[in-house]
Structure formats: structure tokens, C-alpha cells
Amino acid sequence: MQQGDQEAVALLYERYGGAAYGLAYRITSDGSAAEDVVQDAFVSLWKQAPRFDPERGQVRSWLMTIVHHRAIDAVRRRKGRNERALPEGPEEFVATRGRPEELAEWTLEAEAVREAVRQVPDEQRRTIEMAYFEGLTHVEIAERMAVPLGTVKSRLRIGLEKMRAYLRPRVVE
Amino acid sequence: MNCEEAEDLLGAWALDALTDDERGEMAAHLRSCARHAAAAADWRATAARLAATADVVAPPPALRSRVLQAIAATPQDGVARPVLAGAIPRAGDQQRRRPPPVAAARRRFFELRPAAWAAVAAVLVAAVIGLGAWNAVLQRRSGADVGRLATRASSVSALRMNGTQNAGVVVYYANEKKALIVTDGLPALNAATQTYQLWAISGGRARSLGLLPAPVGGSSVAVVPFDAGSAQRIAVTVEPPGGSAQPTTPPVLVADV
Ligand SMILES: [Zn+2]
Numbered sequence: 001m002q003q004g005d006q007e008a009v010a011l012l013y014e015r016y017g018g019a020a021y022g023l024a025y026r027i028t029s030d031g032s033a034a035e036d037v038v039q040d041a042f043v044s045l046w047k048q049a050p051r052f053d054p055e056r057g058q059v060r061s062w063l064m065t066i067v068h069h070r071a072i073d074a075v076r077r078r079k080g081r082n083e084r085a086l087p088e089g090p091e092e093f094v095a096t097r098g099r100p101e102e103l104a105e106w107t108l109e110a111e112a113v114r115e116a117v118r119q120v121p122d123e124q125r126r127t128i129e130m131a132y133f134e135g136l137t138h139v140e141i142a143e144r145m146a147v148p149l150g151t152v153k154s155r156l157r158i159g160l161e162k163m164r165a166y167l168r169p170r171v172v173e
Numbered sequence: 174m175n176c177e178e179a180e181d182l183l184g185a186w187a188l189d190a191l192t193d194d195e196r197g198e199m200a201a202h203l204r205s206c207a208r209h210a211a212a213a214a215d216w217r218a219t220a221a222r223l224a225a226t227a228d229v230v231a232p233p234p235a236l237r238s239r240v241l242q243a244i245a246a247t248p249q250d251g252v253a254r255p256v257l258a259g260a261i262p263r264a265g266d267q268q269r270r271r272p273p274p275v276a277a278a279r280r281r282f283f284e285l286r287p288a289a290w291a292a293v294a295a296v297l298v299a300a301v302i303g304l305g306a307w308n309a310v311l312q313r314r315s316g317a318d319v320g321r322l323a324t325r326a327s328s329v330s331a332l333r334m335n336g337t338q339n340a341g342v343v344v345y346y347a348n349e350k351k352a353l354i355v356t357d358g359l360p361a362l363n364a365a366t367q368t369y370q371l372w373a374i375s376g377g378r379a380r381s382l383g384l385l386p387a388p389v390g391g392s393s394v395a396v397v398p399f400d401a402g403s404a405q406r407i408a409v410t411v412e413p414p415g416g417s418a419q420p421t422t423p424p425v426l427v428a429d430v
Contacts, residue, residue: 013237013240013241014389015389017236017237019229021232023227031233035239038232039240039243042240043243043247047248068221072189104355104394108353108396132188132220133223133227137185138190138191153181153185156187156188158184160187167222
């Protein structure tokens with residue numbers, strides 16, 4: 001076990017703990033569940049750290065994806081529903097150290113994403129948020145909103161496409 | 174599932190909103206269709222960005238020590254397995270992945286290299302550098318991550334502290350009328366009694382740009398609305414918690430944008 005690594009995780013916690021806790025809390029609406037999610041996510045980050053290519057990707061993307069999955073799982077367990085298998089998820093991201101310029105990039109990106117979401121019409125945005133923050137399937141969303149399934153599919157698709165088009169020139173991959 | 178149906182479900186797939194049956198069929202289609210596999214990865218990356226729209230909330234202070242204790246009690250995965258950027262992993266796929274280059278495998282993931290960042294920053298902030306010069310510097314550096322920040326920038330300026338040039342940078346985006354402030358070597362304050370506050374200075378008048386987040390390891394980052402047409406200088410002062418209406422102390426950091 002490397003002392004330096006533990007210090008690095010502490011540093012990442014200083015930088016991203018608030019964002020991780022904010023996302024977990026938004027999804028679970030429960031402080032103690034959100035704490036468990038954040039703890040699990042940082043432990044996963046720690047366990048899997050040796051697998052990452054240090055030169056590529058963003059550690060925060062990866063961390064936030066884990067937080068999202070764990071938080072959605074917690075909500076589903078609470079509702080007595082089966083957890084769904086994780087999508088390909090975290091391994092699509094690879095991690096780097098939490099460097100100042102990465103933090104800076106994320107700050108800029110968060111700004112751009114908030115702007116992008118503001119460009120999406122209300123109904124499409126609400127539909128996307130029900131999927132992302134509540135973990136509902138499109139069938140469940142259709143029931144909840146009392147609209148046909150086809151409407152939900154196209155709202156998810158068109159809304160996300162608007163976000164994507166808005167972000168493409170603004171967020172450098 | 175055919176291509177038309179897959180196309181139709183891209184949004185729901187990216188947001189993990191498919192039913193279990195649909196998800197299985199979609200996954201099967203993505204394994205056999207390169208076009209939709211690429212599209213699905215792209216859409217999912219967009220969906221993942223929604224994380225940034227949740228408010229940042231300070232966790233309870235006790236969580237930090239809980240996390241660090243849990244980490245101290247948890248062994249790391251022993252074997253370094255490569256993770257390829259953009260790859261969509263599949264069950265049973267692990268053994269077919271390329272092993273990592275030896276040099277990369279030797280490097281510790283968490284090895285922090287503030288010196289590399291400081292070196293780039295030092296070159297950049299030696300003077301107010303135009304975009305062309307910034308790019309030239311970046312092309313000579315392997316730390317191209319920094320370059321991604323600069324690709325849309327209109328100007329880069331030095332942050333000065335007590336006459337030294339190496340206190341960070343201000344990157345100005347004219348199109349968006351925004352400034353990105355990155356500090357380097359900024360001392361921590363006692364949050365109970367003091368905070369850093371940002372100001373736009375124009376003709377001797379100061380307008381608050383808000384509080385600067387507490388620095389971690391000397392580094393703090395903020396994005397603020399800023400128009401170089403109406404103010405030419407950004408300053409940082411030490412103020413009481415919550416900030417002041419006007420600066421009450423001399424600036425500790427200054428940049429001419
Ligand atoms: Zn296809």
C-alpha cells in the first residue's frame with residue numbers, strides 16, 4: 001500500500017467530494033445514502049487505480065459515473081426493484097491524476113453543460129432528468145407523464161441530441 | 174434489432190432508460206454494428222455530462238475521515254489491466270486487450286506532478302502571451318492537457334503575487350465574455366475568519382466577481398463573467414467570510430487581462 005496514493009485520494013476528495021456528494025444527494029434525496037454512495041465510489045476509485053493509464057482521460061468523469069450508478073442502485077433498492085446491470089459504464093472512462101488543469105477544465109465544462117441543458121425545451125429536459133436523476137425506464141416515464149412511449153423515446157433522443165450539438169464545439173474532447 | 178430501431182433508441186440507451194429486454198437486444202446490435210457502437214459511445218458520453226448539472230454540496234465533515242479509513246482498509250486490485258480510451262468492454266474481453274506499454278505501467282496512476290504544471294505555467298506567465306505563442310509552447314510540451322484549455326482562449330495573462338510572476342494564470346475567452354482563473358501557490362486561509370474575493374478593476378473602481386474557492390495545494394480555479402472591454406484588470410483580495418461590497422485590503426494577486 002502506498003502512502004502517497006492515499007494522500008492523492010485525499011486530494012481528489014478535497015477537489016471532487018462536493019460534486020460527488022451533490023450528485024448522490026440529488027439522486028437519493030437522503031444524506032446518509034449519499035454518504036454511503038460517495039464512500040463506495042472513492043473506494044472503487046482507490047481499488048481500481050492501478051488499472052488506469054495515467055496519461056489519458058479524466059478522473060472526475062469516471063468518479064461521477066460511479067457515483068451516478070451507485071446512487072441509482074440505492075434508489076432502486078429502496079423501491080424494492082431489482083438493480084439493473086451496470087451499463088458498460090466506468091470503463092469507458094480512463095483516469096488521470098487530479099491535476100489543477102483538470103479541475104479547471106471541469107469547471108469550464110460544468111458551465112457549458114449547464115448552458116447546454118438550458119437550451120433544451122422543458123418537456124425534453126424533464127424527460128431526460130427523469131431518466132438520469134430518477135433512474136426510470138422510458139416505459140416508466142411514459143406512465144408517469146401519461147404520454148405514448150414513442151413520445152418519450154423521441155424526447156430523450158431529440159433532447160440529448162440538442163445537448164450534444166450545443167456541447168460539441170464548446171467542450172474539447 | 175435492426176439499424177433503424179437502434180437509431181431510434183440511442184437516447185434511451187445513453188440514459189440507461191431501456192427495459193432489460195431492450196437493453197440486451199441493443200447490446201447485441203452494438204456488437205455487430207460499428208456505426209451504432211460509435212454513436213452509442215458518443216451519446217453515452219453526452220448523457221454522462223449531466224452529472225455536472227447537479228449542485229456541488231459540501232459533504233458532512235466526518236465523511237472525509239470515513240472515506241480515508243475505508244481506503245486504508247481496502248487492498249488495491251493487484252494486476253494492472255489496460256483500459257483503452259473509447260473501447261466498449263464486453264464480457265470475456267479482458268484477456269484480448271493489449272498489455273500496457275511498460276513505461277506507462279510503471280508510472281503510478283496517482284503520482285502527482287505539480288512540478289510539470291508549474292513548469293508550463295512558468296513559461297506561460299513570464300509575460301502576457303498571445304494565443305500563437307501559447308500554442309507554440311504547448312506543442313513543445315507533452316502536457317497537452319493544458320493545451321485543451323487554451324484552444325478557445327483569446328488571451329493568457331500572468332497572475333502576479335508580491336511582484337513575482339508565478340502565481341497562476343488568467344485565461345480570457347472574449348467570445349463568451351468569461352475569464353478562467355487558475356492560481357498556483359496561493360496560501361490557505363482560515364475559513365472561519367477570511368476568504369479570497371475576486372474583483373474586476375476598471376479606472377480605479379472595483380466590481381466583485383464573487384469569492385474564489387479555497388485553494389487546495391495552492392491551486393484554486395474559478396470561471397467568472399468578465400468583459401475585457403469594460404475592465405482591464407482582475408485582482409484578488411483577502412476579505413471577511415462572505416466577501417465585501419468593496420475591497421478592504423490591498424490585492425494579493427493581480428492580472429492585467
Ligand atoms: Zn446499426
